[in-house]
Amino acid sequence: MTIQPVRLFGDPILRSRADAVTEFGAELGQLIADLTETMHDDGGVGMAAPQIGVGLRVFVYDTGDAAGHVVNPEWTAIGEDEQVGPEGCLSIPGVRYDVRRALRVRVTGVDSAGVPVEFEADGLLARCVQHETDHLDGVLFVNKLEPADRKDAMRTIRESDWFRAGITVRESSGVGGGR
DSSP states (O other), X not given: XXXXXXXXXXXXXXXXXXXXXOOOSHHHHHHXXXXXXXXXXXXXXXXXXXGGTOOBSEEEEEOSSOEEEEEEEEEEESSSOEEEEEEEOTTSTTOEEEEEEESXXXXXXXXXXXXXXXXXXXXXXXXXXXXXXXXXXXXXXXXXXXXXXXXXXXXXXXXXXXXXXXXXXXXOXXXXXXX
């Protein structure tokens, strides 16, 4: 396992749709291990492959109550109930806002060996699944914000030292930062 550099807002891979995984083997296992170690090192509860520069549909999660990975994930809302709660992103340090998400979701995909997985999630895990799947579609949580919050978030990003310096890749800091 290796802690990988994290891609930051402004890196084009974060705005690109990731490709489906078609090959299962040692390289995929290493990617999952690297994602997991990088996520833990940064104090996150989820991380998608594009966040470490890999354009594949894979994410890992560890909410404290549940941990694992999903390859080629898809989710559907269960019911119409929603939750509003705080989100941050390891790729957008220092930015945290409330985001509206489905309260419960059904997740399907496969594991690192290509074996089908399916589970239901609610609360934080449901939020994590939606956030990380958005990454795989090239969508960042700031895109989900109410207009006034989005404007404020973009101002915060533009004023951040890392963005003003043109930094789009950083070494994992081990300081946490959200999802």
